[in-house]
Amino acid sequence: MKRFTAVCTSIILTSALLTACGGNNNSEPSASQSATPSASQGESTETASNSGAAKKDITLTYLASQDWIKDAEMELAKKFEEKTGIHIDYQIIPADQYFNVLKTKLNSGEGPDLFGGQSGKSEISLNYNAQKNAVDLSDQEWVKREDPLSVDQLTLNGKVYAQTIWDTSNSYVIVYNKKVFAEQGLNVPTTYAEFKDAALKIQKAGITPLYEPVADGWHHVLWFAEPGPQYDKLQPNLYEDLNANKTNFETSAPMLTSLTQLKEMYDLGLFGDNALSDTFADMANQMASGKFAMALMTQDLPQQIEKINPELKATDFGFFVIPLADNQIYYVNPGGPSKFVYSGGKHIEEAKQYLGFLAEPENLQYLLDNTPTFSNLNFSGLKDKYSDEQKKLHETYPVKGTDIQDYVNYVNPQWMDMGKDIVGMFGGAAEPVDVLKSIDKRRSDMAKIAKDEGWNK
Structure with a gap:
């Protein structure tokens, strides 16, 4: 079994130039x-x-x-x-x-x-x-x-x-309002189709399904990068082959599927009308307003929401992983x-x-x-601060895998450029495959500068 995927019952593991990631x-x-x-x-x-x-x-x-x-x-x-x-x-x-x-x-x-x-x-x-x-x-x-x-x-x-x-x-997961889901008779989705259907039902009820801050340039890249272990599962040995320059992003069917689904989410208006101008700094405030049902965020967001709006309790929110490409692996950074x-x-x-x-x-x-946003640290022998919902999250997704930017070379350094490419895709200036081609081009350029033997044979 590869080092980036393991089955376990608890997490002792662990986003971009300015991001991600984790x-x-x-x-x-x-x-x-x-x-x-x-x-x-x-x-x-x-x-x-x-x-x-x-x-x-x-x-x-x-x-x-x-x-x-x-x-x-x-x-x-x-x-x-x-x-x-x-x-x-x-x-x-x-x-x-x-x-x-x-x-x-x-x-x-x-x-x-x-x-x-x-x-x-x-x-x-x-x-x-x-x-x-x-x-x-x-x-x-x-x-x-x-x-x-x-x-x-x-x-x-x-x-x-x-x-x-x-x-x-403390991975970026989808934080969802459990009351909204209950009112709409929804369960936590396990596939992209279920996720889309749930979001459309929430949208029909007059609530914006997702708060997505595209304006910062980095956050929306998480949707594509975090489910990397699922791409590697669907296309066996993808990570290793990418690092050895035996394959590329452009020809990866799972990654193309993921980007195509992300574009569909944007086209359906699941991010609301102002995603391109929405900011990361305003996420807690917007979620606390009750206007949004979900957000892709670290697992301290419920506590932030409760501080802003005491009528919404941290326990009113739950977590699930990004289901693009039907992902059900808990990705870690x-x-x-x-x-x-x-x-x-x-x-x-x-x-x-x-x-x-x-x-x-x-x-x-x-x-x-003494750090509110930390629930654990990446050292052995410490007493964690996991909430009940976090423990439930870890139990729900026992299979863990390393996100793509932390395993595949020459991805993390181009994070902001990837963000620009995806915005172009949202606006119709590029197709999903064009985004993958751009990633390949930048990876190749960086690998040659680094004199990576995989690119300099």
């Missing part, structure tokens, strides 16, 4: 507007708490994209400074500017001590040139406790180049925002020390317990 774009307020934690600098002559080591008067710079650093991590940074004297200077960059800023710093040889980046083999190779710019962390103790699928996303040629601490189990130690930094050992501190079990549990 819990990578949740809407929980974070400390991203504050550049540094408000901890005082330790004196180098003091003794660190819980150890006999002398404190160090050092500041580590950490460059990260907006929403990647949670408030609880800021608090842990204060504790780390109290213990070691090492101060963490968080330099938070708006998401749409982050990669350009990071690339400039890395190319100039003036990178920060630590930098953030999305995981994924092609991502860390092409976008961050991890083998040159990042330190090999393979020998760190926490690597053994991190989810192996997460570690694999950060590994090149047998070396681990970053640390992911993220709720990789084993990656997420990750921490790299810059190879040209002056404080490499101290940066490793900070990553080790964050990965201590008690600190992981603190981060989990």
Whole structure:
């Protein structure tokens, strides 16, 4: 059985440049507007708490994209400074500017001590040139406790180049209003045909079936990318053949089916009249208004809705997977925002020390317990916060698989371009097969730049 598909009863697993994918774009307020934690600098002559080591008067710079650093991590940074004297200077960059800023710093040889980046083999190779710019962390103790699928996303040629601490189990699923479904006599769909019929019945009742924020450029790509394990099931060995350049997107019948169904959903008006201008930031508000029955979102959305509209309880909402191409596999994203130690930094050992501190079990549990959008983390031995509906979701879909962007090379780096292609498809400027052709062209271009032997025979 392949590593990306397994049958299990509980999840310990885990979306794009700015997306996806996985819990990578949740809407929980974070400390991203504050550049540094408000901890005082330790004196180098003091003794660190819980150890006999002398404190160090050092500041580590950490460059990260907006929403990647949670408030609880800021608090842990204060504790780390109290213990070691090492101060963490968080330099938070708006998401749409982050990669350009990071690339400039890395190319100039003036990178920060630590930098953030999305995981994924092609991502860390092409976008961050991890083998040159990042330190090999393979020998760190926490690597053994991190989810192996997460570690694999950060590994090149047998070396681990970053640390992911993220709720990789909180996949984007369809959050649905159970009261609306009950009023319309609907059950959770298990096929695309059932899903379409349910949505049309909801639409006929005067409720917009789905809130889909296309304006951000990334969210609508999830509909196509997340059911990747189903494509691999219907077209056996698809993932491996794509990575070996033995097949392509254009000729994949399951992927063509999925995009064709997505276009049909748009054409039927299931996303409402304003999908192209609707935004991700407004999702909770719109769902709380009662005007929409469903949304593709992480599993913390019901709690957000209840805070906005107490008349709607979190327990009024349930979950099911994207049923395009009749998918019934629970797709997981084993990656997420990750921490790299810059190879040209002056404080490499101290940066490793900070990553080790964050990965201590008690600190992981603190981060989990104090981050509202996290229900679990991708490390063993933690006490999760799964709701009853999440537990039901995991029980309903015992078969798990890795989404396409985190397994197939050269997909995640073109996420926003894929979003533009799909918008063109919605508007009639392109057919579903044209979207697949565009993905193939960009994959080929990236593979040749990377000197991928599959494309350079």
